[in-house]
Amino acid sequence: MLAEKKILSDNFEEIYVSYFSRMKYFALEYLLSEEDAENIVQDVFTELWEKREILTYNVNLVALLFTSIKNRCIDLLRHRVVVQEAVSLIQQEYQATLRVKLASLELFDQSMLSEQDIERIITEVIDSLPEKCREIFIKSKIEGKKQKDIAAELNISLKTVENQMNIAYKKIKIELKDYLPLLIFLFAN
Incomplete structure (x- = not known):
């Protein structure tokens, strides 16, 4: 059992070194921030480490990594779009209020x-x-x-x-x- 964990640990380290920079580059193609790309890739590798027993099965590791990173990028981008739309709506309401107040003051003599x-x-x-x-x-x-x-x-x-x-x-x-x-x-x- 201990030997198996050592093999998994060594295997994981090898996977991390081999794929981290490629996965980061992939994420960076869709995200605007290197920090976001790095965080997403780091999260995917952390999840892989927590479920490292999956490495003992015959899985398409590259597909698993790309799919996980793609899905996390989608989630982050969707969240950012929602936040940006909310900010834009608040700014529009604020601008409308300012226009009403300006018009009111201009009419008032x-x-x-x-x-x-x-x-x-x-x-x-x-x-x-x-x-x-x-x-x-x-x-x-x-x-x-x-x-x-x-x-x-x-x-x-x-x-x-x-x-x-x-x-x-x-x-x-x-x-x-x-x-x-x-x-x-x-x-x-």
Whole structure:
């Protein structure tokens, strides 16, 4: 048994020395990084070492090595494509957000809006809210009451107040999308 392990060990070392550089070159043809190619080949040889008893069978070693390396290269490239697509999508969303913000700022001209204009626009938006939502929003943002006090005063749950405030924020944000500075002014409290 010990002699067999020594033969397998010697045989593996011979295989490693004979095939490592060829397998690395093969992997490098498909991968963009020498480090990736080397890591993949090293992983394949590590797996071969862990399953070295396979060397006692009549296997086509070259086919086994090439197939294992090819499959690992495919897996790595697929993973990289997925990651790159995700990064690209995030960048596109970020760029779209920047374009919206830029357009909003370009449309907004502070000198054209007097204090009365700002009050009128905000009043119109608040008046467009559903009745209960408007009442809760006014108590919170205009009267400066805390949400727990509003809940107690109106005899409703704190969760209802929170939900109504979220609805108000969403609707106001949509209505004032072209007036970003007004949003900042309104929600700065």
